[in-house]
Amino acid sequence: MSIESRREFLRKTMIGAGAVSLASLAGSGCGGDPPAEARRPLVVSTWRHGLAANEAAWELLEAGGRALDAVEAGVRVSEADPEVRSVGLGGAPDGEGHVTLDACIMDQRGECGAVAFLEHILHPISVARMVMEKTPHVMLVGSGALDFALANGFEKTNLLTAEAEAKWRQWLLATSGREKTGAANHDTIGMLAIDEQGDLSGACTTSGLAYKLRGRVGDSPIIGAGLYVDNAVGAACATGRGELVMKTLGTFLIVELMRHGASPDEACRRAIGRIDERGWNDGDAQVGYLAIDKSGRVGASSLRPGFQYAVRDGSGDNLLDAQPA
Ligand code: SD4
Helix, strand or coil: CCHHHHHHHHHHHHHHHHHHHHHHHHCCHHHCCCCCCCCCCEEEEECCCHHHHHHHHHHHHHCCCCHHHHHHHHHHHHHHCCCCCCCCCCCCCCCCCCCCEEEEEECCCCCEEEEEEECCCCCHHHHHHHHHHHCCCCEEEHHHHHHHHHHCCCCCCCCCCHHHHHHHHHHHHHHCCCCCCCECCCCCEEEEEECCCCCEEEEEEECCCECCCCCCCCCCCCECCCEEEECCCEEEEEEECHHHHHHHCHHHHHHHHHHCCCCHHHHHHHHHHHHHHCCCCCCCCCEEEEEEECCCCEEEEECCCCCEEEEEECCEEEEEECEEC
């Protein structure tokens, strides 16, 4: 390295270090000062139902298990819960009454798998993991994803519960099926974990916006939109109006901001701010971001009040309110 380029390298490193400490000072609550020692294991997830999902993940993490196994096991709890209205079983259908699922998973090596527009399968997250582990691809969609799942031992399940069907029929009556923009249901689960070894993984799974146009896919299965993990830096997941997350590549942006020194809190706020800056905040839509960094700091932010997230570590579990940006 020449003296000139060494100087430039040192200058950039020092700017980076300065940014870390400033950002840390600016952080608040869980997103505040970096812990003296890395906080791990740790699992966080979106919304109140994240508490039960975190518990399943925690069992594995506490026993020394891998973050990848923990996030898969965790979000499977929400996928199987008919009370969770925009994930898996009991998820709201599209405008034509079909439950269509999107999911993705990403591990500490940056490997990832995803499924989109998948029907009839209770655990899309496990199909996504199989795409990652058994194919050279990242994403399978629609009937191809279903064929792949069935060929690999998954069984067809009716995911449209009587309650979800009744609500859909009410919506049909009220709107004559004309409102195809999707109702404001926000239950998507995004989960991020750090295991005892300090490795990060994440998962995200959803039935997407209620009564969406048939064939619509949101941010949740898109790597860099609904979920992103970089083992050297941190991880982020998203919930809410997927189109706004996709147009700003929200979780990739958050991880890149953390790479350049922002705390998780600050990075989430700035990614929400990006939606505002582009003029896409219509005052109605919600987007929530949740992030962790390598040392176990947690941050979150949302377009509007009401976004909650669940945190589980060795000291217990917590349900926290994200601060709107
Ligand atoms: C989507 N982001 O399909 C999902 C919806 C969601 O909580 O998050 N609901 O756009």
